[in-house]
Amino acid sequence: xSGPGVFxxxxxxxxxxxxxxxxxxxxxxxxxAFFAVVTLLFPxxxxxxxxxxxxIAPGVLWVAALLASMLxxxxxxxxxxxDGTLEQxxxxxxxxxxxxxxxxxxxxxxxxxxxxxxxxxxxxxLGVPFAALGGILSSLVLGTISLSLIGAVGAGLTLxxxxxxxxxxxxxxxxxxxxxxxxxxATELAIAGDSLTAPLYLLGAVAVLGLTLAPxxxxxxxxxxxx
Amino acid sequence: xxxxxxxxxxxxxxxxxxxxxxxxxxxxxxxLQIRGPxxxxxxxxxxxxxxxxxxEEGVVRWRGEAIGGRESGFLASLAYxxxxxxxxxxxSGAENVHFAVGLRRRCTAQQVRAALQRxxxxxxxxxxxxxxxxxxxxxxxxAALHLDPARLWLLDExxxxxxxxxQSMVSELLExxxxxxxxxxxxxxxxxxxxxxxxxxxxxxxxxx
Numbered sequence: 001x002s003g004p005g006v007f008x009x010x011x012x013x014x015x016x017x018x019x020x021x022x023x024x025x026x027x028x029x030x031x032x033a034f035f036a037v038v039t040l041l042f043p044x045x046x047x048x049x050x051x052x053x054x055x056i057a058p059g060v061l062w063v064a065a066l067l068a069s070m071l072x073x074x075x076x077x078x079x080x081x082x083d084g085t086l087e088q089x090x091x092x093x094x095x096x097x098x099x100x101x102x103x104x105x106x107x108x109x110x111x112x113x114x115x116x117x118x119x120x121x122x123x124x125x126l127g128v129p130f131a132a133l134g135g136i137l138s139s140l141v142l143g144t145i146s147l148s149l150i151g152a153v154g155a156g157l158t159l160x161x162x163x164x165x166x167x168x169x170x171x172x173x174x175x176x177x178x179x180x181x182x183x184x185x186a187t188e189l190a191i192a193g194d195s196l197t198a199p200l201y202l203l204g205a206v207a208v209l210g211l212t213l214a215p216x217x218x219x220x221x222x223x224x225x226x227x
Numbered sequence: 228x229x230x231x232x233x234x235x236x237x238x239x240x241x242x243x244x245x246x247x248x249x250x251x252x253x254x255x256x257x258x259l260q261i262r263g264p265x266x267x268x269x270x271x272x273x274x275x276x277x278x279x280x281x282x283e284e285g286v287v288r289w290r291g292e293a294i295g296g297r298e299s300g301f302l303a304s305l306a307y308x309x310x311x312x313x314x315x316x317x318x319s320g321a322e323n324v325h326f327a328v329g330l331r332r333r334c335t336a337q338q339v340r341a342a343l344q345r346x347x348x349x350x351x352x353x354x355x356x357x358x359x360x361x362x363x364x365x366x367x368x369x370a371a372l373h374l375d376p377a378r379l380w381l382l383d384e385x386x387x388x389x390x391x392x393x394q395s396m397v398s399e400l401l402e403x404x405x406x407x408x409x410x411x412x413x414x415x416x417x418x419x420x421x422x423x424x425x426x427x428x429x430x431x432x433x434x435x436x
Contacts, residue, residue: 016315023317023355030361057388084313091277093302204276208424 009094010102011045012223017106028077028110033116035068039122050127057126058187061136062143062180063117064122069144070172072111073151074165077222080157086222100222101215104152112144128191135190136198142203144182149210152177158223178206229254229381231276231410234284238271245271246282251429255378256422257399258411264433269414270310272431273381276305276412289379301333306377310384312368316357318346320367323356327371334374342370346396361388366396373400380404380411386419395420 021028042060044051080086080103089099119140120133128136154172158164186199229252238246245268253259261269274280276287278294278301287294312381314323319341328334342354348366351359356367365388372380374381386394398420401411405425413419419426 012326012329019322020315021319083315084309084311085276085315087279087307087309088313088327088330090279091302091305091307093300094303094330143309 004016006094008100009100010105010214013099014106018109021106021110021207027072027209031068031072031111032114032118033150035064035118038064038067038120040125043125049110053125054127054129054191057123057128057191058184060126061119061122061140061187064164065140065144065183066147066173066176066180068115069111069147069151069195072107073155073172074106074157074168076152077159077225078155078164080225081222081225086226090226096219096222097215100152100156100218104148104215104218105195107152108145112141112148113192115144116140129193131193132187133188135196136187137201138198139183139186139190141160142200142207143179145207146179146203146210147176148189150179151208151216153221155216156221156225179203182206230290231412232288233276234286234288236275236282238268238275238280238282239409240271240332246431248294249429249431251408251427253412253427255410256309256405256425257427258405258425259362259418259429260419261412261414261429261431262416267431269431270383273307273309273383273412273414277305277381278302279307279364304378305381306369306372306375307381308372308383308385310387312364314356314364314367317355319355320352320359320363320370322372323367324352324371328374328394332376335393338374339370342373343367345373346370346400347393362390362393364392365389369397369400378408378409380413382411382413382415384415385413386415386417394411 039060042056046056047053059211077086089096092099116137119136123133123136151172154168157171159169182199182202186196186203189196189199231253233249233251236246236249237244249272251259261272263269271280275282289304294301313327318326321343324339324342325334325336328339341351343349346366346369348363348370351363352367356364359367386397389397394417401419402421402425404411405421
């Protein structure tokens, strides 16, 4: 008997994870609230002067986005490993790479995308001019895709260790440095009103590289983690 | 003609050989019952057969071909029901069955309902799995197995937590699966009520040399 196509199986996984997310909204909202709170602390803790805030806005936005994305990573594969879902993925006969990519895509839909959409709100508090929002949004879209993909590899690698939280951050944050650099640079250029083509291309390159390699690495890591 | 064969399987945990020179052959319509004390390697053997663990030595063949190739047809013919039913606690039983089966074949909501009815889980199929007892969860897992087109069932303690009626339900499902030309490997202490000639026993001894 022929099973459903790979694409259908992937859509299936996304649907299931989205439905699960509606059952535990707190888990989805926490990273977003974290992102909002951390960025909004700067006007309070540093200075309310918009000109000064504008100067640090790129770094603040990106570091907060990076940490918020990391916060949601721990649960990416952990629960599925604990309840046996990942084993079922492996024995399902569908390519594990694609199924994990689908899970990573869901992670992005629930973390990266909302973070991006929150950027105008948070950017306003940091004195980011309205004209820069387009550039910031596009850089965040590309950057958060990369962060989710890099994170999936880390989450796969830390599957076997019970308390993998800190280890996960230590593994993932160095790999995320290029995203941070190019993303902050793009945001800086957008605020200054300059062309941000170069950092956007680089962010796109990182995202494409992640899209090609990360699912393979994550699948290999998960297979080892399940043994 | 044996469909599933294991030849001289060795598997180590550290220095300790869990599986020692294990061999068997299983034909269509047969169920291999793995028995043995706790720690004898029953689950390990099932996981080796499912391809989740790699044996250090020896080869498992499905229809004459080694199961190593990951994209081979073997996994599509395989269903693995672990000791803990692989269910999502937040989803209802019906949703769990729907998603578990949907990964492997197309199935309609009516088919899911019918399967849940078949395993006696219709009454609690819409409650979140977290609120169900262990036996109820196992029934839900069997509903998914019932819809799975797999020819080879790997069952880890399939009758644990089930009441007498549930145990005979499992035996019936298994008998039906075998009669349809299926195969099964089950690790269980309990006797499986299968018709004569279907059961092949494999005794694992727990004590190392």
